[in-house]
Amino acid sequence: MARAPAGEKRGRKVGIKDISREAQVSISTVSHVLNGTASISPAVRARVLEVAGRLGYLAHRQAKATITAxxxxxxxxxxxxxxxxxxxxxxxxxxxxxxxxxxxxxxxxxxxxxxxxxxxxxxxxxxxxxxxxxxxxxxxxxxxxxxxxxxxxxxxxxxxxxxxxxxxxxxxxxGNRFAARLATDWLIRQGHRRILHMTWRGRATIRRRADGFADAFAENGLPVEDAVFCHAEGYEPRFGEKAIGEWLKANSGLGDVTAVFCAADNLALGVMRGLQVAGYRIPEDISVMGFDGVAPGEFTSPALTTVHVPLExxxxxxxxxxxxxxxxxxxxxxxxxxxxxxxxxxxxxxxxxxxxx
CATH class of the missing domain: 3.40.50.2300 (Response regulator)
Structure with a gap:
């Protein structure tokens, strides 16, 4: 038999009487659990909350509170x-x-x-x-x-x-710093030791990603000079393409850099284009990783490895x-x-x- 929709039972809203009956406790016990007005045993409290959640009462109560606030x-x-x-x-x-x-x-x-x-x-x-x-x-x-x-x-x-x-x-x-450290640590565990961080001189949130990039090298005991920084003019793809092109020219190619970790997917899209225009294959010649997890990264060739941010x-x-x-x-x-x-x-x-x- 199908359950009633959340927050309703047999066409009406769920109340504490319904919770009391299904949890097999008194109405006063339900009230004390929901309002925290008395000490209730953990087992009874867990049973009441499970029933209240399953019947949709908790979600209804929370939604009602947020709408009025x-x-x-x-x-x-x-x-x-x-x-x-x-x-x-x-x-x-x-x-x-x-x-x-x-x-x-x-x-x-x-x-x-x-x-x-x-x-x-x-x-x-x-x-x-x-x-x-x-x-x-x-x-x-x-x-x-x-x-x-x-x-x-x-x-x-x-x-x-x-x-x-x-x-x-x-x-x-x-969690910008922690996520950037996580991403860089993963690249290091994939065998990359000299990694270029493509970023821009942005706000504090972007600087945290640079901090996390450097953290991963320190925690893995790698030389700080292996954490290479390149600053684009902004976060748009065109700035990423321009910056990597200039960096390649200044360094006569990739040198011993084997991966690029970009502070944003937008930058990564431009970096990938710039590398491919310069004749480099991704990932055979150079690996590229982004940050943000926006939709276009799924459709690049190759598809972009990235850090997914819970934007929604x-x-x-x-x-x-x-x-x-x-x-x-x-x-x-x-x-x-x-x-x-x-x-x-x-x-x-x-x-x-x-x-x-």
Missing amino acids: LDTILLAVPPDTLPQNNINFVSWTVLSALGRECERRGIRLLPFPLEGSAASAKAIVEAARSGGAQGIILLNVDRRETIDGIAAAGIPAAIINGEDSSMRLDSVTP QMGPAALQLIEQRVTSGIPDRASHRLELGCRLVIRNSVAPGPAAR
Whole structure:
């Protein structure tokens, strides 16, 4: 016999009486477990929570709470992230998932492009207040002046893909340093010893990836000079292609570099094109690895090995941080810096290095 849909039983919403009956405990016991108002044995507590989760009561209760906590959020974003194009896959994926989550929860999202005078904290705060927003989400923002002004205004705010070094605003980022170390360590275990890190002089989140790249060499006891750095002008594919071309010319070819680890998939796409134009085969002559896990990497030839970032989870996580701050009732609640775990996606652009052969 099919179970009733989550949150419902025989056409009606599930209540604590249903949980009590199915878990075979009293209504008061269910209430104590759900509200944490009394000490209940671990076995009984686990049984009540299992039933409440299976019947959909917990999900319904959580969804109801989140809908009532937040009504309107101001989304402050750099203008180049709003239109979908072939270079902002990361930001567009984050924004699309955030928009879907807000629609699901009945939250009104007010986009606010950060350009010119509108990039100031004063303009952002005024827009949030005039729009009746309970909180502010900042995408790809870590300018000190902007963060200072928003923190001083006292409006709950969360940064996506950025950092607040003063630890006053909540933030959600990938675990950039740990993930870059994971990726580089994997390349080293594949037999690569001299690896080029293609990056650009970007924000703190990009610098964390460079830190993780260097960490892996230190932890494997490899010479620091084997961690080679090359800085492109930006993250777009054309800058990656230009940078690798200039590096090859300056070094009269690859030398003893056997792999390139790129700080973004966009860079990797350009690096692959530049290497192939120069006559190098991937991965036979040189291995290439990216970071972000955006869709185009699946369709390169060869398919790009990369670090998958949970981009679709970043927006909902930022909403949750704002909601927790709004509902906590703690004026001086410590800021939370949430780093999301990343994972390797192994495809065909990396071959074993000399040490493995």
